[in-house]
Amino acid sequence: MFLNKRRWVNKGFILIMLMLIVVISGCGKNSSSDIVPGKVNVVTSFYPIYEFAKAIGGDQANVTNLLPTGVEPHDWTPRSKEILNTSKAQLFLYHGAGLEGWVPNFLKGLGSDAVVKPVEVSHGVSLITAEGDDGHHHGEEAAENGEEEHHDDSSHHIDPHTWVSPKSAKIIAENIKNSYIEVDPEHQAEYENRYAELAKKLDELDSKFTTELANTSKKEIVVSHQAFGYLCRDYGLTQHAIMGLSPEAEPRAQDIVALSNMVKEEGIKYIFFEELVSDRLAKTLASEAGVQTLVLNPVEGLTKEQDKAGENYFTLMEKNLQNLLLALQ
Template sequence: MKLRIKAGAILSVVLLMSLLATGCGPQSQGKIVEGKVNVVTTFYPIYEFAKAIGGEDANVINLLPAGVEPHDWTPRSQDIVNTSKAQLFFYNGAGLEGWVPQFLKGLNKDTKVKACEVSKGVKLIEADGDSEHQHEGEGHRDQHHVDPHTWVSPKSAMIMAENMKNSYIEVDPAHKDGYTHRYMELQKKLEDLDNEFSTTLSQMPRKEIVVSHEAFGYLARDYGLTQYSIMGLSPDAEPRARDLMQLSNLVKEKGIHYIFFEQLVSDRLAKTLASESGAEVLVLNPVEGLTEDQIKHGDDYFSLMRNNLTNLVLALQE
């Protein structure tokens, strides 16, 4: 059960004003370093994988500051400056960063940066039905009909990591061995995580999860779960009262014990649904970014995903 969302496209003029804005809001998290491969990433999981593969040969700059939800973020002037000087620009694609086409057009004309859509090759999920469709080539992907949350499944994350490794080697073949070695280490960690999810979730008696934001389609598909969402692909989408009532009835009928919410967006609707249906609330993290507290605690993609697995086990018990 997926609720429809109504989201307007980001107008070029709005983006241009945002790009030209200075002195307001958080800036890019880093500076260009001479003598290294400079990499600009759009948000946290791509940043973590890029750092892991790049190692000492790369300088990775992440655009999104801590605690910022990526769906509605837009870049600023310093981000254009850094990206124009970089060798690689890693973005998720699949419609997540609607600002990317205009952003790339705004780069300096003499830039040599290579843009890499790291989700390329992942079998994408259509958001307006149960069908799945593989988009091939460099064509436009409709951000309103494709689920962009590829990284939430370790299986998809492995494809994304391989795309990054290949791009590193393309722009810096002299350090191919280092990139390949570090990629293999990251791949092994992702394979271990994948095995944990597969083994553990296959043993759970329940298979349905109710989430606040429709961000777990790839996780559900790859590990045999069914996702029911309060909101659509955008965490800002407001559901209709009728949809909430239907979802409340479903929670009661299936005896679902927990409604999942996430930390970077409001938990109001999840708590409302839980109150209406007699369920409790629990965190399921789409790993779109780290909070300041998570940074202080040394959390990363792997610790957050294992926390997710722990909470899924709790929710999927009889």
Template sequence: MKLLLSGLLVLSLLILSACGQNNSESAKLVEGKVNVITSFYPVYAFTSTIGGEDANVINLLPTGVEPHDWTPKSQDIVNTSKAQLFLYNGAGLEGWVPNFLKSLNSDTKVKSVAVSEGVTLLTAEGDDGHGHGEEQVDEHSDEHADEANAEDIADHHVDPHTWVSPKSAMVMAENIKNSLVEVDPAHKEGYEQRYEELRTKLETLDQHFTDELSNVPNKEIVVSHQAFGYLARDYGLTQHAIMGLSPDAEPTGQDIVKLAKLVKDEGIKYIFFEELVSDKLAKTLANEAGVETMVLNPVEGLTKEQATNGDDYFTLMEKNLQNLLIALK
């Protein structure tokens, strides 16, 4: 009986660890390893892959939580202050970062890196009212960029969803690798090797998107929130969003009518929605225009079900590609 119970305990621990979104509520810093805190799922996923057994990676965002509205807790500040590396997306995704960095212990040695640096950033129309774009606009920013003039930046509304394109994800992965090597040069070889493996997978994904999407007859997609700008730019598509950069910016009735007309005029067959956000508006528009809805995932986080199923950035992006191919036929 004891053996059976300990076997079940090991099994349940394995299942829990396989969920792959190591979040700050349960995670602990580890002595003798480089401790890395990440702001949300894509940064966590790439960092865990490159870090391998040499890094202890803790993700701040819990499974099933949409990153646009999340704010850190006091324990997150404590953990990050003691860690060696804090990796966040930047480009204005995490409106909480400037205050968070100011709240860290004065004696902290943590190195903070915005991993989207070097991606040519897109600006987007419309205010989202969620503090997006309050960090930096210019990808060549320095560490004072977080204190940049918020009003000046608010006019630009930078699109922060860089990771949704495999091309940008490659830039992010390289920044993550360089950051790990900088704080932990002793394990450089392992970081380099695992980064090369990840880069190869991203290159294959990029090639797959390029090949498949160059052949589709239609290029217009209608999405619930404006998260696919980099994907659209890099693979020749045009996105029309029901909402702005934030998934809870409310459209007007007039917006819906205008989009419904576009859907009919362009012969669009599907309206895309995403799992971590309510599909109510996408369904409203689909009913208005007499078309179907389908998932297009901005890979901002895993649902609990996806975590249990062993889904990751690559499986979700491949699913996105398959759904795009159906919709753009």
């Protein structure tokens, strides 16, 4: 009986170990087994960079996105597993400009022997500094900040949402292309060609936004999260945000009242919300002001439904344009 019991314990132990191996080896996109020999292994910090890196990398690249589908990037922090896997890649592409507060510690955690090259892909975008000092910056247009060395200086409230404008997205795409060429110069021609295709699509999107938004009678939008500064700057709009640069920033009661009054005075018919963040405040304000809500997507990530439907940066931005045109007519 003792022998049978010991056999059962051994079998149980082996079974548990096998289950652990399956779990560890099957942890999805982020597992270390995703390092593919003979390709440029790229880890990206969130969705738009992932999409552009895949488009430019093509067959030469194996791209893994750190941020899971349906998660808002302001909320997420990496675990030790992600640090370990990234240290084995050739490129780590992150946005910078204060979007990923976890990056400085993440880079330290990669270790001195890691071969991975970290690249801040927003480098070269003319950054916007949001006004106000408490996360509640409503009403005024943001000013430009030319001092790129202040990327992580939180006291300046730098707006990190550069990619929401196709003009800035093109700079990001070019930085991604250059980083590929730096680590894999042998395939420079392929990277240049695929970047040219992506840049052409971004130019066409930029041209469409420019032409169609120039013809709207209204220029003011009310948004739940102050994520549209670059879009507004590049296409002649002004955003009024219920919350600040972080979607978790709670507005004060007087902010809601002031916005409600402004909505009524300006004849604004729609208040925009986004899918990855609660729409509670947008709906509260819409109800208070007697207007409707519409989606304006900051393209920080896909919902699971959007992922299944094959949505991407371009389809979401096209929907953004149509909703802006509806709200601004």
